[in-house]
Amino acid sequence: xxxxxxxxxxAILSFSCKTAVKPLTQPKVDNPASMNTNNADEYDGxxxxxxxxxxxxWGLKIGKETxxxxxxxxxxxxxxxxxxxxxxAMDANVKLYRFNTKTGSMSITIQQMDCTDTxxxxxxxxxxxIEITNNSDASVKKIEGCGRYITDYRLHDIWVLExxxxxxxxIADFQRELPRIEIYSAENRFSGFGGCNQVNGGIxxxxxxxxxxxxxxxxxxxxxxxxxxxEFLKALQSTTTYTVANNRLSLSNPSGLLLVxxxxx
Numbered sequence: 023x024x025x026x027x028x029x030x031x032x033a034i035l036s037f038s039c040k041t042a043v044k045p046l047t048q049p050k051v052d053n054p055a056s057m058n059t060n061n062a063d064e065y066d067g068x069x070x071x072x073x074x075x076x077x078x079x080w081g082l083k084i085g086k087e088t089x090x091x092x093x094x095x096x097x098x099x100x101x102x103x104x105x106x107x108x109x110x111a112m113d114a115n116v117k118l119y120r121f122n123t124k125t126g127s128m129s130i131t132i133q134q135m136d137c138t139d140t141x142x143x144x145x146x147x148x149x150x151x152i153e154i155t156n157n158s159d160a161s162v163k164k165i166e167g168c169g170r171y172i173t174d175y176r177l178h179d180i181w182v183l184e185x186x187x188x189x190x191x192x193i194a195d196f197q198r199e200l201p202r203i204e205i206y207s208a209e210n211r212f213s214g215f216g217g218c219n220q221v222n223g224g225i226x227x228x229x230x231x232x233x234x235x236x237x238x239x240x241x242x243x244x245x246x247x248x249x250x251x252x253e254f255l256k257a258l259q260s261t262t263t264y265t266v267a268n269n270r271l272s273l274s275n276p277s278g279l280l281l282v283x284x285x286x287x
Contacts, residue, residue, distance in 0.1 A: 068085040068086045068087055068088075069083050069084070069085040069172060070084065070085060070086070070171060070172055070229045071083070071084040071132070071169060071170070071171050071172065071229070072084075072169060072170060072172055073132075073148070073150040073167050073168060073169030073170075074139070074167050074168065074169070075150070075152075075165055075166060075167025075168070076139070076140050076141045076167070077140070078093060078094045078095050078165075079093065079094045080092065080093035080094070080095065080152075080165060080167065081093070082130065082150065082152070082167075082169065084105070084119070084130075085105065086105060087104065087105050088102055088103065088104060088105055089102065089103045089104075089105060089106070089119060089121070089130070090102045091128070091152070093165075095163070095165075098154060098163065101123050101128060101154070103121045103122075103123065103128070104121075106119055106120070106121050108132075114133070114134075115133065115134035116131065116132070116133045116134070117131070117132045118130070118131050118132075119132075123154070125156050125157060125158065126154065126155040126156045126157040126158075127154075127155045127157075128152065128153070128154050128155070129152070129153045130150065130151075130152050131150070131151040131152075132148055132149075132150055132169060133148065133149045133150075133151075134147060134148055135147075135148070135149050137149040137150075137167075137168035137169070138168070139167075139168055144168075145168075146168035146169055146170045147170055148168065148169040148170060148171075149166070149168065149169075150166065150167050150168060150169040151164070151165075151166050152164070152165050152166070152167075171227055171228045171229060173207040173208070173210060173225070173227040174207065174227070174266070175207050175208075176207075176266045177205045177207045177225075177232075177264070177266070177271070178205055178206060178207035178208065179204070179205065179271075179285050179286075180202060180203075180204045180285070180286050180287075181202060181203050181204075181205070181271050181283030181284065181285060181286070182200050182201075182202045182283060182284050182286050183200050183201040183202065183254065183281065183282075183283055184270070184282045184283060184284050185279075185281065185282035186250060186253060186254055186257060186280075186281060187253065187257060187280060187281075188278070188279060191250070194248055195217075195248055195249075195250045196217030196218065196248065196249055196250060196251060197217055197218035197244045197245075197248070197249045197251065198215075198217065198218055199215070199217070200217070201214065201215055201216050201217045201251070201254050202214050202215050202283075202286075203221075203258075203283070205225065207225075207227075210224055210225050210226070210227060211223065211224050211225060212224075212225055212234065216239055216251040216254055216255055217244075217249060217250060217251040217254060218242060218244035218249055218251050219239040219240040219241065219242050219244070219251065220239060220240045221237060221238070221239040221240075221255065222237075222238060222239075223235055223236045223237035223238060224236045230263060230264070231262060231263065232261060232262070232263060232264045232273070233259075233261060233262060234258050234259055234261055235259075237255060237258065237259055239255065254281075257273070257280040257281050258273070258280075258281065260275050260277075260280060261273040261274065261275060261280055261281070262274070262275040262276070263275065269284060269285040270282055270283065270284060270285070271283040271285070
């Protein structure tokens, strides 16, 4: 009797183990309006601006070679064009891209201003307006959304100062040690050391433009004649352009080369 009970129990246990388990979550459907992706995945050296909108969903990527628009709008699922230089406003940070399509024309206006996604509530620094004209019936489709420039992920590192205003620097030029900065490209901010004080601030990135903004530092007394911290911070805040090559970050403005940093691990 005991043997029969044991066999029945084993059979029940075997049946239970084979029962299928329903997944707790279902795979997510790609949303063309989603902008929450990693900078390294987005920045491939060509695409530098991305925008999205809702109702209907649409997406825009502007790169050095192409402008690509995709949407869930019937008849406007995809529009591509070779890159065209934008028309720039004289008194505001506004750019207008205008080009012909297979059936008409398209204009893209990018304006620097706070923009909030109507579905997610995410905030972006640029408002984007798009007009698509169909020549066959003279109809105009107008849509609006939010966008941002994709900060170069190569900036994301720790950099130690090598040159300041065209001259090599040494530890003796500063109160304690060589200045350094750590750039967080995904967050558009930086922190570091100016030679005597800790420093931090934000970065403003727009295509090849790079500025260090809202720079603040601690207020420790930096005595002695050998302290070029003020000169370093002034040069940092005067930066407008950059290059990354050979493990070096070079910062410049229209007047010339300001700073050269070396990448450190």
